[in-house]
Amino acid sequence: MAKGIVISPDKCTGCHTCELACSFTKNDLFNPKDSAISVLSYDEAGLQVPMTCLQCDDPHCMTVCTVNAITKDPKTGVVKVDKDKCIGCKMCISACPFGNMTYSSRLKQVIKCDLCSGTPQCVKECPSAALEFKELDGPLHKRKNIANLFNNVFGEVAK
Amino acid sequence: MLIKIDGKTYKGHPGETLMEVARRNGINIPSLCYKKGFEGLGRCRLCLVEVSEGKRSKIVSACVYPIKEGIEVTTITDEIIKMRKDIILLLLLRAPDNEYIQQLVKEYEVKAPERYIQNDNDDCILCGLCVKACEKLGTKAISLVNRGITKKVSTPYDDPSKDCIGCGACAETCPTNAIKLEESNGIRTIWNRDFDLVKCSICGKYYTTLDALKFIEDKLASNEEHICDTCKKKSTASKFKESFQHIY
Numbered sequence: 121m122a123k124g125i126v127i128s129p130d131k132c133t134g135c136h137t138c139e140l141a142c143s144f145t146k147n148d149l150f151n152p153k154d155s156a157i158s159v160l161s162y163d164e165a166g167l168q169v170p171m172t173c174l175q176c177d178d179p180h181c182m183t184v185c186t187v188n189a190i191t192k193d194p195k196t197g198v199v200k201v202d203k204d205k206c207i208g209c210k211m212c213i214s215a216c217p218f219g220n221m222t223y224s225s226r227l228k229q230v231i232k233c234d235l236c237s238g239t240p241q242c243v244k245e246c247p248s249a250a251l252e253f254k255e256l257d258g259p260l261h262k263r264k265n266i267a268n269l270f271n272n273v274f275g276e277v278a279k
Numbered sequence: 280m281l282i283k284i285d286g287k288t289y290k291g292h293p294g295e296t297l298m299e300v301a302r303r304n305g306i307n308i309p310s311l312c313y314k315k316g317f318e319g320l321g322r323c324r325l326c327l328v329e330v331s332e333g334k335r336s337k338i339v340s341a342c343v344y345p346i347k348e349g350i351e352v353t354t355i356t357d358e359i360i361k362m363r364k365d366i367i368l369l370l371l372l373r374a375p376d377n378e379y380i381q382q383l384v385k386e387y388e389v390k391a392p393e394r395y396i397q398n399d400n401d402d403c404i405l406c407g408l409c410v411k412a413c414e415k416l417g418t419k420a421i422s423l424v425n426r427g428i429t430k431k432v433s434t435p436y437d438d439p440s441k442d443c444i445g446c447g448a449c450a451e452t453c454p455t456n457a458i459k460l461e462e463s464n465g466i467r468t469i470w471n472r473d474f475d476l477v478k479c480s481i482c483g484k485y486y487t488t489l490d491a492l493k494f495i496e497d498k499l500a501s502n503e504e505h506i507c508d509t510c511k512k513k514s515t516a517s518k519f520k521e522s523f524q525h526i527y
Contacts, residue, residue: 129523160516165524169516184498186416187316204302204315207412208451214487215495217503219511228451 122197124256125233125240127170132250134161134168138242145241147227154224156233157242157251170251172242173220173233175199181212181221181232197256200234283351297341297352298326308341308354309363309383311454312406317415319343322406323454324366325383329353338362364389370404377402379455402457405430409449409458418442418494421449421470432458439472444490479507481514 136159139152147154157172175192179199182190189205190212192198201212212230213221222231233240235253243253280291284306291300296319301308311323319342326341331351338359341352353359367380367389374380375397383389391397405423409432413421420443424433434440445467450458460469465485467474476485477492486507496502506514 127519129519158512160513160520162517162520165520167520167523169519169523171512171516171519180499184495187412189316202315207314207415207448209412209416209446209448209491210487211446211491211495211498213508214492215499216508217511218515219506219508219513220515222508 122175122195122256123235123238123253124175124197125172125235125243126252126254126256127172128250128252129167129169130250131248132159132168132170133248134159135247137245137247138170138251141241141245142233145236146231154227154231156220156222156231168250170242171218171220173199174218175233175235180215180217184211184215186211196235196238198235199232201230201232203229206230280346280348282346282349285352285354291346293346295346297328297330297339297344297346300346301341301354306354310342311379311404312408313342314408314411314452317408317411320407320411323370323404325363327359327362327366329356329359360387363387372397374402374404374455374457375400377455377457380404402455403432403453404455404457405432406454407432408452408454412448412452416446416448418444418446420444434470434472437471440470443470443472444494445469445472445474445488446491446494477505479510480505481510482507484509 136152138157139155139159140150142155142157143149143151152158157170159168159170161168175197176199179190179192182192182199187205187207189202191200193200206229210223213223224231240253243251280293281288282291282300284301289300289304298308298310298313298319302315308326308328310326312320313326321340321343324340327338328341329336329352330339330344332347364387367383367387368391370380371384371389371391372395407423410422413419420440421432421434424431434443447460447469450460460467465476467476467488474488474490477487477489479486484507492505
């Protein structure tokens, strides 16, 4: 089944190493601005929340891309941007409901997580295991499936 | 289908162009007007290569040449370099100050003879990549107009186009950075039209044009609040945070 990055904000220390790891692997530079993952701090709550692409099942970015530069791999579930095909219309950035796509005017390209072809470097470098690369077909997924079945069977009756 | 490029054998699919096979295998053929995913335009002609088929050989543009079984391709010969130099010279005369053309001039050591008079100083090399990008986007706001020396890329009758959504894809795809997109005081100007930029309802930053948002809303059949990507990320993260706060 598809693997994905599982984020645990309670474990994140806010060291921002993931951001540097990402920008270094992708662009050979330590620039958190060009990173596909970013850590948001909530000091009052004592929480740090790393945010990155969720590799949606039905990606809005892919729907709006008219040149088919964004594709979803049916096997790995990765939503990937082909930089050579991208024409830079930036529709995907406005379309992403989570704001997980950004544009780097310095690199002249969109920045989006592609799970580093199966070995996400941010996960590798995370010192506190706040980021984990795991099978997504866990108990939660199973429960979701059952809930969906439930919804299908009883949804109409409930209406 | 097997073809040989510079002595090495590569696999290709019927209907593919030489450029597609070369780019996929990391072989560098210079080009200004080629873009992956687009049909070859064959306008800049920098991608000239020599194709041998049996005893005959000819020079073709790699971006528009469909591969055939058993062809042998040479990407660099003295003749090709000479032809590329001529093409770069013509590009140089059209766009003498352009930095991308200057890079090519440096790489191929081209020098314009003094007897040439430089009349134009245009960054546009008329490759039409912007026109193609606009067409693929579905807006079709610009096209190549006129013929001969007055040929240029423009909107119909140079008027502000109502089809244009001001996304700037044309400016992004331009290989010589010839298309100017200007932004000031919440107004984006491109192709003689002024677009009102949309303010993010949270941080107040101008981030895109209203027409581009309408384009997205039509595609997704949804109507969302106008929030910029940074603020969207923040609001998603704060939802995440709130749900975690209640656990502990």
